[in-house]
Amino acid sequence: MAMAAPRAAAAADPGPWGILEAGAAPNSAHAAAQRKPGSWCGRPGGAGPGAAAAAAAEEAQGRAEPEPTPTWLCSEHSNRTVELFCSRCRRCVCALCPLLGSHRGHPVRFVHEEVGIKQKDIQKCLKQLALKKKQEAGNISKVSKAASDLKEYTASEKEMRQQLIPTELCHPVPVKFEHAKTYYRNLATAVFTTLQLPLEVRLKEDICSQLSVSSKSKPGTLLKTTPTPERSLFLKYARIPTLEPDTMHPRLRLSEDRLTVTCVLIGKIQLCNPQRFDKLWQVLSRDSFFSGSHYWEVDLLKSGIGWWIGVAYSSIERKGDSEASRLGFNRESWCLKRFDLEYWAFHNGERTRIAIDHDPERIGIFLDYEAGILSFYDITCGMTHLHTFYSRFQEPLYPALRLWEGSMTIRKLP
Numbered sequence: 208m209a210m211a212a213p214r215a216a217a218a219a220d221p222g223p224w225g226i227l228e229a230g231a232a233p234n235s236a237h238a239a240a241q242r243k244p245g246s247w248c249g250r251p252g253g254a255g256p257g258a259a260a261a262a263a264a265e266e267a268q269g270r271a272e273p274e275p276t277p278t279w280l281c282s283e284h285s286n287r288t289v290e291l292f293c294s295r296c297r298r299c300v301c302a303l304c305p306l307l308g309s310h311r312g313h314p315v316r317f318v319h320e321e322v323g324i325k326q327k328d329i330q331k332c333l334k335q336l337a338l339k340k341k342q343e344a345g346n347i348s349k350v351s352k353a354a355s356d357l358k359e360y361t362a363s364e365k366e367m368r369q370q371l372i373p374t375e376l377c378h379p380v381p382v383k384f385e386h387a388k389t390y391y392r393n394l395a396t397a398v399f400t401t402l403q404l405p406l407e408v409r410l411k412e413d414i415c416s417q418l419s420v421s422s423k424s425k426p427g428t429l430l431k432t433t434p435t436p437e438r439s440l441f442l443k444y445a446r447i448p449t450l451e452p453d454t455m456h457p458r459l460r461l462s463e464d465r466l467t468v469t470c471v472l473i474g475k476i477q478l479c480n481p482q483r484f485d486k487l488w489q490v491l492s493r494d495s496f497f498s499g500s501h502y503w504e505v506d507l508l509k510s511g512i513g514w515w516i517g518v519a520y521s522s523i524e525r526k527g528d529s530e531a532s533r534l535g536f537n538r539e540s541w542c543l544k545r546f547d548l549e550y551w552a553f554h555n556g557e558r559t560r561i562a563i564d565h566d567p568e569r570i571g572i573f574l575d576y577e578a579g580i581l582s583f584y585d586i587t588c589g590m591t592h593l594h595t596f597y598s599r600f601q602e603p604l605y606p607a608l609r610l611w612e613g614s615m616t617i618r619k620l621p
Contacts, residue, residue, distance in 0.1 A: 292321040445620035448492040455490035469614035486528035495603035513611030517542025552594040
């Protein structure tokens with residue numbers, strides 16, 4: 208009886224191998240059929256506990272790592288091949304997925320259509336990359352050319368400076384001529400005072416020697432006047448801008464050389480042209496200045512009581528008589544104005560009064576585009592500075608004229 212109790216307990220508690228055999232029997236019928244006789248509770252005959260544990264581990268690993276599904280089979284319906292592409296989920300699916308699966312209601316298209324679309328996108332990107340590469344190569348060549356041009360310009364400028372005469376080195380192009388104005392004002396006063404005295408007194412006192420150091424050799428020596436050095440420096444930048452007939456008002460007429468503009472009583476019928484001023488008697492030049500220094504002169508002997516001289520962008524308004532079209536009343540133009548014996552400098556509607564003792568017969572205009580300088584001079588007698596605009600120019604500048612009556616002429620400079 209004492210020995211029967213342990214046996215009964217052993218029968219009631221089969222142990223770990225019995226549990227493994229009981230769990231594996233329903234799912235592994237083939238493995239049970241191949242089991243050797245003489246095994247106990249699923250233990251192979253003649254094999255130790257270590258071999259059985261290794262076999263169980265291999266079977267568990269086989270269950271945990273199933274074979275990967277081929278890429279042409281649907282991940283949700285493994286027995287169907289992929290035929291469609293889901294645009295929302297960005298993956299290939301079978302024909303059942305948009306109807307019954309997790310991609311139900313999603314936008315889909317055939318796989319070969321999606322492949323064609325992707326190929327077109329890739330070709331488009333390749334073309335854009337090739338174009339950008341070409342543009343980059345062009346930009347590099349332009350920069351290299353600009354660098355070489357800059358080196359040549361620097362060398363040319365250095366050579367030109369070495370060849371300048373001493374007078375030009377000592378007298379660069381001035382912006383203002385206050386010292387010259389003072390000199391000529393004093394000279395005119397001395398000449399006027401001298402002429403008030405009788406000739407005998409002048410010869411006795413040798414007053415002429417007071418006017419010039421070079422006239423001390425003989426009493427009564429005549430003073431010779433020569434062009435001022437300032438104007439000779441400006442003439443190095445001389446330009447002769449011609450006027451554009453397509454921009455002038457119908458009441459204006461141009462000469463054959465397109466340098467003289469004249470007001471007429473009866474306007475000429477002109478074709479509708481967006482460049483033409485239709486209300487104001489204005490005209491722009493055909494030539495424009497977008498870099499460097501330039502100098503030109505305008506004759507005013509026949510200009511009448513009113514005239515406007517200046518420069519303007521091509522973007523100035525051409526139609527109507529509003530401030531957007533008037534010279535000096537907007538951001539696109541700068542001018543010197545004369546009307547009713549008054550002289551004004553205008554830009555963007557802001558005006559500056561200019562004091563002039565006499566009416567100028569000729570006006571000189573000097574433009575330094577990079578420095579942003581636009582200066583006006585009365586060159587009737589010498590070079591009298593009238594006004595200078597300081598601005599940062601953004602567009603090419605066109606010489607501009609406006610008349611009230613009479614005519615104006617752009618001079619032919621040497």
